[in-house]
Amino acid sequence: MKRQVEVFTASCPVCDPVVKMVKELACDNCEVTTYDLVKQCDDKTCLSKVNEYGIQKLPAVAVEGKLLDCCIAPSISKEKLIAAGIGQS
Numbered sequence: 001m002k003r004q005v006e007v008f009t010a011s012c013p014v015c016d017p018v019v020k021m022v023k024e025l026a027c028d029n030c031e032v033t034t035y036d037l038v039k040q041c042d043d044k045t046c047l048s049k050v051n052e053y054g055i056q057k058l059p060a061v062a063v064e065g066k067l068l069d070c071c072i073a074p075s076i077s078k079e080k081l082i083a084a085g086i087g088q089s
Helices: 015-025 045-053 078-083
Strands: 003-009 030-036 060-063
Touching (some): 015 030, 030 045
Parallel strands (some): 003 030
């Protein structure tokens, strides 16, 4: 059975090296699928997977349906922006 590896990208200079690294590391037991969220996919599977995995930053990698710990980060929130001083004189 092949190991399912999913890479989520925005086709940017930050994402491209990660896609390349995943492909280079992949073995015969790995099935790598790359989702370009800028182009999206015809059936919108990529967008539903973003929601399912809770992806909040790119690039992101999921293996066997689980978002890797290195790809989990707190999202930008209104509260964090205010705490950083944005919008305050």
